[in-house]
Amino acid sequence: MQARIRGNLLMALSNKFGYLVLTTGNKSEMATGYCTLYGDMAGGFAVIKDVPKTLVYRISKFINRQAKKVLIPESMLRRAPSAELRPHQKDQDTLPPYSILDKILKAYVEEGFSVGEIAKKGMPKSLALQLVRKIDSNEYKRRQSPPGIKITPLAFGRDRRMPITNRFMP
Numbered sequence: 206m207q208a209r210i211r212g213n214l215l216m217a218l219s220n221k222f223g224y225l226v227l228t229t230g231n232k233s234e235m236a237t238g239y240c241t242l243y244g245d246m247a248g249g250f251a252v253i254k255d256v257p258k259t260l261v262y263r264i265s266k267f268i269n270r271q272a273k274k275v276l277i278p279e280s281m282l283r284r285a286p287s288a289e290l291r292p293h294q295k296d297q298d299t300l301p302p303y304s305i306l307d308k309i310l311k312a313y314v315e316e317g318f319s320v321g322e323i324a325k326k327g328m329p330k331s332l333a334l335q336l337v338r339k340i341d342s343n344e345y346k347r348r349q350s351p352p353g354i355k356i357t358p359l360a361f362g363r364d365r366r367m368p369i370t371n372r373f374m375p
Contacts, residue, residue, distance in 0.1 A: 208241035213247070219249070227250055228252075232256055232257045237339045254353030258303040309337075313340060320334050344366070
């Protein structure tokens with residue numbers, strides 16, 4: 206509810222003042238469905254839609270270095286990622302660390318590796334299978350997200366689409 210109320214308020218401000226609402230979801234969150242339809246996915250443009258979470262942190266640190274001042278607070282960069290929908294919630298309560306998730310995401314989505322091939326690269330097979338299922342089953346959310354900038358070789362949307370009906374599983 207919290208994310209959807211915030212999304213409604215932002216869209217109301219957009220309508221009133223003609224602002225373009227930017228969504229906050231990154232590629233890792235969009236891949237796994239760790240985003241709220243009509244909440245943090247509400248908006249007209251998804252700036253970091255194709256930027257994996259680990260790269261979001263690297264870019265943020267780079268921005269601070271280039272500016273030679275703190276534009277993005279260090280406390281935000283050190284704090285464990287959280288959807289902040291309930292007290293003490295952390296993304297790692299339900300997702301693997303983003304350093305691992307992003308490697309599996311890249312292998313599966315961008316490089317086209319199977320679960321078995323991902324496991325041969327040193328990732329636990331059960332985790333790879335869990336994430337691949339999560340990625341495929343959240344296509345319906347990605348279809349409803351606004352357009353964004355493509356930075357990786359294979360982005361969700363035009364580059365990669367999965368059927369969302371008939372319980373399709375590759």
